[in-house]
Amino acid sequence: DADVTQTPRNRITKTGKRIMLECSQTKGHDRMYWYRQDPGLGLQLIYYSFDVKDINKGEISDGYSVSRQAQAKFSLSLESAIPNQTALYFCATSEVTGELFFGEGSRLTVL
Amino acid sequence: AQSVAQPEDQVNVAEGNPLTVKCTYSVSGNPYLFWYVQYPNRGLQFLLKYITGDNLVKGSYGFEAEFNKSQTSFHLKKPSALVSDSALYFCAVRDIPFNDYKLSFGAGTTVTVRA
Numbered sequence: 001d002a003d004v005t006q007t008p009r010n011r012i013t014k015t016g017k018r019i020m021l022e023c024s025q026t027k028g029h030d031r032m033y034w035y036r037q038d039p040g041l042g043l044q045l046i047y048y049s050f051d052v053k054d055i056n057k058g059e060i061s062d063g064y065s066v067s068r069q070a071q072a073k074f075s076l077s078l079e080s081a082i083p084n085q086t087a088l089y090f091c092a093t094s095e096v097t098g099e100l101f102f103g104e105g106s107r108l109t110v111l
Numbered sequence: 112a113q114s115v116a117q118p119e120d121q122v123n124v125a126e127g128n129p130l131t132v133k134c135t136y137s138v139s140g141n142p143y144l145f146w147y148v149q150y151p152n153r154g155l156q157f158l159l160k161y162i163t164g165d166n167l168v169k170g171s172y173g174f175e176a177e178f179n180k181s182q183t184s185f186h187l188k189k190p191s192a193l194v195s196d197s198a199l200y201f202c203a204v205r206d207i208p209f210n211d212y213k214l215s216f217g218a219g220t221t222v223t224v225r226a
Contacts, residue, residue, distance in 0.1 A: 031212075040219075090155070101157070102147075102155045103154050105153070
């Protein structure tokens with residue numbers, strides 16, 4: 001089983017719909033992150049969490065929200081999806097200043 | 112502010128030849144530097160990191176990288192490339208101690224190794 005699991009792996013939805021992407025990890029790390037990947041732009045940080053009671057905005061948090069339900073679970077929500085949120089989304093975990101461990105990604109298409 | 116630049120969108124090499132993927136960075140403090148590889152339809156996989164110590168860092172799959180403070184570079188190298196090394200490569204940096212939470216990524220370099 002993967003250390004960082006994302007569901008769903010692929011999702012097609014319509015403009016205005018609410019979407020939730022879920023992430024769970026077995027690494028035992030306190031730090032969790034949501035990144036967005038767009039071709040030619042690398043990865044941009046959406047939100048990050050250092051523990052269950054700590055949630056912080058990243059570079060591109062507008063239009064997104066998150067919930068840290070437990071140390072091992074960190075979900076990303078799009079309250080009202082729009083087409084420019086079509087992207088590949090990655091959840092990741094890390095120790096304090098170590099490398100990130102990524103999930104396999106969730107490909108979201110908003111029509 | 113921290114940033115990373117990968118000046119080449121694409122690198123093409125023949126199998127068996129040396130492979131170099133370039134990365135330069137900008138930080139206010141001390142850099143923690145990382146290389147990741149992404150295969151199609153997969154997540155990013157960690158290759159290697161520089162935190163402190165020896166400027167030459169060895170990582171997974173025969174890759175290595177050299178930290179050069181004066182040139183603010185962290186180029187990824189492999190002495191003899193394989194077709195299976197064809198993938199998207201990302202350089203990333205943390206600015207310690209100013210941004211210990213944030214890993215900033217370059218735009219990525221697509222490596223194609225031809226047989």
